[in-house]
Amino acid sequence: DTAVSQTPKYLVTQMGNDKSIKCEQNLGHDTMYWYKQDSKKFLKIMFSYNNKELIINETVPNRFSPKSPDKAHLNLHINSLELGDSAVYFCASSQLFGGDYGYTFGSGTRLTVV
Amino acid sequence: SQQGEEDPQALSIQEGENATMNCSYKTSINNLQWYRQNSGRGLVHLILIRSNEREKHSGRLRVTLDTSKKSSSLLITASRAADTASYFCATAALTGGGNKLTFGTGTQLKVEL
Numbered sequence: 001d002t003a004v005s006q007t008p009k010y011l012v013t014q015m016g017n018d019k020s021i022k023c024e025q026n027l028g029h030d031t032m033y034w035y036k037q038d039s040k041k042f043l044k045i046m047f048s049y050n051n052k053e054l055i056i057n058e059t060v061p062n063r064f065s066p067k068s069p070d071k072a073h074l075n076l077h078i079n080s081l082e083l084g085d086s087a088v089y090f091c092a093s094s095q096l097f098g099g100d101y102g103y104t105f106g107s108g109t110r111l112t113v114v
Numbered sequence: 115s116q117q118g119e120e121d122p123q124a125l126s127i128q129e130g131e132n133a134t135m136n137c138s139y140k141t142s143i144n145n146l147q148w149y150r151q152n153s154g155r156g157l158v159h160l161i162l163i164r165s166n167e168r169e170k171h172s173g174r175l176r177v178t179l180d181t182s183k184k185s186s187s188l189l190i191t192a193s194r195a196a197d198t199a200s201y202f203c204a205t206a207a208l209t210g211g212g213n214k215l216t217f218g219t220g221t222q223l224k225v226e227l
Contacts, residue, residue, distance in 0.1 A: 004156075033215075035217075041151075041200060041219075041220050042217075042219065043157075043202065043217040044217075045214060045215065045216070048214070056214055090156060090157070092157075099144075099213055100144070100145055100162060100164060100206075101162070102147055102149075102159030102162055103147075103157075103159060103215060104159065105149075105156035105157040105158070106156055107155055107156040108154075108155070108156050
């Protein structure tokens, strides 16, 4: 059983389109995150949700909108895609706001905007 | 801004040798974690060391933490070809929204046969 699963794994789309990435965790964790990894492997947090409530919202364009229908799911919707959005997006989860626990990451979604 | 800087950026060693990676950070932390990322895959949590701990072991991994110098090191002993991956340190610090994990720049380790 995959602990944190993301779909799709690959996403190629044209500029200006709207796309969504889905994430689900079956670990019973309360907190979920979205991270963006650029071409230089730099990982930056975008959002975190705790039990469906938005907790961290880094400086991310408002074209990015996370949605958490329940604590096991955190989806990412991106409007009006731009070339600079091309990256690998990782979903992660943890217990209790992270605390003294490690994060469990999904395998990533490689987004390519052409 | 990026919290952690890792050194070296890339490291190439022979199988059986030890690999040491260093991480420096800038602000106070609750804990520091190390992750491994194989090419094209997600990150895997390796080990966590709390701010009041100085050293921790897990199998072939040894992590040290010096909060006075704001630095940590990861030692992989008796490396294997399967250890080839990127290694990231990540610092956890309390924010208004709970712990936030901020990643370093990563060290790319290559273990050759």
